[in-house]
Amino acid sequence: MCGICGFAGADFDREESRDLALRMASTMVHRGPDDSGVWVAGPGGAALGHRRLSIIDVAGGHQPMASEESGLVLVYNGETYNFRQLRRELEAKGHTFRTHSDTEVVLHLYEEEGPACVERMRGMFAFAVWDGRRRRLFLARDRLGQKPLFYARVGGGLVFSSELKGLLAFPGIERRVDPVALDRYLTYQYVPHPLTMFEGVRKVPPAHRATWEGGRFSLERYWEPDWAAQVPAGEREASGRIRELLAEATEMRMISDVPLGAFLSGGMDSSITVALMARASDKPVKTFSIGFRERKFDETDYARLVAERYGTDHTEFTVEPQCLEVLGKLAWHYDEPFADSSAIPTWYVSKMTASKVKVALSGDAGDENFAGYPRYRAVRLAHLYDRFPRLMKSFFSPRLWRHLPVSVEQKSIRRRAKKLVMALNLPPEERYLTWIAIFDEARKKALYAGGMSERLADEPAAAEFVLGAYRRAGGRDFLSRTTFVDLQTYLPCDLLTKVDVASMAHSLEVRSPFLDHRVVEAAVALPIELKMRRLSGKYLLKRAFADLVPREVITRPKMGFGVPISRWFRGELSSFLRHLLIDERSLSRGHFRPAAVRELIDEHTGGVFDHGYRLWSLVMLELWHRTFVDREPQGPLGGLEELL
Numbered sequence: 001m002c003g004i005c006g007f008a009g010a011d012f013d014r015e016e017s018r019d020l021a022l023r024m025a026s027t028m029v030h031r032g033p034d035d036s037g038v039w040v041a042g043p044g045g046a047a048l049g050h051r052r053l054s055i056i057d058v059a060g061g062h063q064p065m066a067s068e069e070s071g072l073v074l075v076y077n078g079e080t081y082n083f084r085q086l087r088r089e090l091e092a093k094g095h096t097f098r099t100h101s102d103t104e105v106v107l108h109l110y111e112e113e114g115p116a117c118v119e120r121m122r123g124m125f126a127f128a129v130w131d132g133r134r135r136r137l138f139l140a141r142d143r144l145g146q147k148p149l150f151y152a153r154v155g156g157g158l159v160f161s162s163e164l165k166g167l168l169a170f171p172g173i174e175r176r177v178d179p180v181a182l183d184r185y186l187t188y189q190y191v192p193h194p195l196t197m198f199e200g201v202r203k204v205p206p207a208h209r210a211t212w213e214g215g216r217f218s219l220e221r222y223w224e225p226d227w228a229a230q231v232p233a234g235e236r237e238a239s240g241r242i243r244e245l246l247a248e249a250t251e252m253r254m255i256s257d258v259p260l261g262a263f264l265s266g267g268m269d270s271s272i273t274v275a276l277m278a279r280a281s282d283k284p285v286k287t288f289s290i291g292f293r294e295r296k297f298d299e300t301d302y303a304r305l306v307a308e309r310y311g312t313d314h315t316e317f318t319v320e321p322q323c324l325e326v327l328g329k330l331a332w333h334y335d336e337p338f339a340d341s342s343a344i345p346t347w348y349v350s351k352m353t354a355s356k357v358k359v360a361l362s363g364d365a366g367d368e369n370f371a372g373y374p375r376y377r378a379v380r381l382a383h384l385y386d387r388f389p390r391l392m393k394s395f396f397s398p399r400l401w402r403h404l405p406v407s408v409e410q411k412s413i414r415r416r417a418k419k420l421v422m423a424l425n426l427p428p429e430e431r432y433l434t435w436i437a438i439f440d441e442a443r444k445k446a447l448y449a450g451g452m453s454e455r456l457a458d459e460p461a462a463a464e465f466v467l468g469a470y471r472r473a474g475g476r477d478f479l480s481r482t483t484f485v486d487l488q489t490y491l492p493c494d495l496l497t498k499v500d501v502a503s504m505a506h507s508l509e510v511r512s513p514f515l516d517h518r519v520v521e522a523a524v525a526l527p528i529e530l531k532m533r534r535l536s537g538k539y540l541l542k543r544a545f546a547d548l549v550p551r552e553v554i555t556r557p558k559m560g561f562g563v564p565i566s567r568w569f570r571g572e573l574s575s576f577l578r579h580l581l582i583d584e585r586s587l588s589r590g591h592f593r594p595a596a597v598r599e600l601i602d603e604h605t606g607g608v609f610d611h612g613y614r615l616w617s618l619v620m621l622e623l624w625h626r627t628f629v630d631r632e633p634q635g636p637l638g639g640l641e642e643l644l
Contacts, residue, residue, distance in 0.1 A: 003031030005024040005048075005049045005167075038050070140210070193206070250361065275310060378435060433466050447593065565615075
């Protein structure tokens with residue numbers, strides 16, 4: 001795992017180019033503390049920078065890696081798990097290798113197949129190739145979006161980096177907040193690709209490759225599952241196929257020349273991963289879990305069951321509400337405002353894990369692949385409602401339910417029921433968006449100052465990000481389409497961003513067997529009846545791995561990986577909340593009406609309504625402003641006084 005950066009078409013001399021590439025790479029030392037390198041072409045050519053976290057062929061594999069025969073230079077971040085098979089094929093075609101690294105395999109694969117090489121790679125990656133003979137810069141990002149890649153057009157050239165911080169070190173990139181990105185962030189709690197929070201800076205979307213040549217830039221998708229295809233399969237046949245694919249994907253991800261372990265949350269997906277690792281290893285698997293003192297957020301008892309069953313070398317850590325010490329670090333490392341509060345436990349479990357291993361496996365993407373989220377039950381119930389006669393539907397009229405008192409707790413059953421009913425009369429796609437949005441359109445309209453509303457007046461609605469994904473995933477039942485939408489949106493923009501940033505901040509590489517694209521393709525082709533039976537998700541997984549996972553884990557309700565921010569904002573963090581969001585500096589930014597911000601805080605702290613997620617979004621937005629907009633971004637904010 002590494003950090004990459006570089007540029008092409010810039011008018012610098014060799015020394016200036018080298019210094020600039022070094023400066024860009026130095027912002028990402030945490031991504032690659034083991035080694036570094038810079039390669040520079042002549043004026044108007046290219047410069048590539050690299051920071052290396054050495055995992056495979058520790059002694060070899062130095063980057064940037066060049067081929068004198070072809071004039072190609074590569075900087076690469078990620079793992080290509082089928083690199084040994086690809087190497088054998090390339091050797092049969094006459095390619096000669098100097099190292100044992102997967103990086104060199106990718107370089108020779110590009111020599112052999114050009115941009116089509118990504119279609120042969122099985123893994124997670126973001127990389128760049130400079131072709132000196134064609135004066136062409138090629139960029140690519142993995143299929144599911146595990147590894148990040150930012151870029152910007154500056155003059156007639158192109159600049160890229162694994163992190164936004166790397167781009168900000170390049171002259172000519174301005175830190176102007178993009179109001180459209182800010183609006184999308186408040187809707188989804190992340191900035192969706194291809195946008196970033198800065199105007200003129202973009203992300204390469206998952207499963208895309210890009211080419212810059214002669215001042216022209218092109219971007220194209222190279223992979224997606226066949227969303228419309230549904231392969232008829234019996235339960236036994238499908239269970240065996242998924243188990244076989246996950247076992248193979250797990251074993252491939254255990255290839256490492258450095259110590260390796262696993263995140264063990266106590267949920268179904270991480271338990272399956274640990275079970276498969278234990279079966280493939282002749283040593284105890286090192287496992288790591290995070291817990292909370294509040295029982296409804298704590299899963300360590302379930303994680304312990306799995307650890308004991310497989311005799312793992314198990315470590316636990318308890319997260320306390322005194323989390324202010326990490327907020328400045330989160331704002332710095334995530335580069336953009338990021339409001340998934342589970343970044344806090346992910347940060348801590350990554351820190352703890354990195355103290356003992358350099359690679360960890362996880363269960364990410366199990367819910368999207370196999371319909372595991374509780375909200376999918378709401379999708380199924382709403383589908384049943386759509387079939388009701390008109391007379392029966394009148395009982396569920398929003399007018400009757402609007403004033404129903406509910407619990408102040410965000411995740412209470414009454415609150416969820418009211419949220420479900422209030423959206424029932426919307427079209428299914430809009431209904432789902434209403435359920436997942438942090439700020440819906442009405443709340444954003446009430447929050448925005450006049451200038452912000454005017455700047456957004458002619459822009460497409462924030463809903464277009466999700467609605468566009470629904471259009472791509474047509475041809476199947478609505479619940480299947482919804483899981484496919486989450487694969488394209490929530491998974492890469494939220495979950496994978498969360499894990500990548502939190503882990504790489506501690507120089508830890510995280511791999512997930514559920515993200516293997518062959519597993520994803522097989523899961524997409526399954527009929528929804530094999531994923532959700534009645535209102536229970538992950539039906540097929542539970543049947544396929546019933547002999548490997550403790551029954552208590554299989555039958556338990558899904559808990560999620562959240563933190564009790566709503567309670568914290570009414571207790572330990574209430575003073576911090578007011579000091580940060582009602583500060584003159586915060587209110588003067590011009591995005592929001594001060595009265596609307598105060599109302600959110602008063603309603604929440606007074607127990608009138610649970611705005612925990614919304615307030616967390618505003619907190620992380622303000623900390624991002626103070627880290628990247630109010631000052632030169634030299635490092636994370638420090639203690640409480642500096643945060644405020």
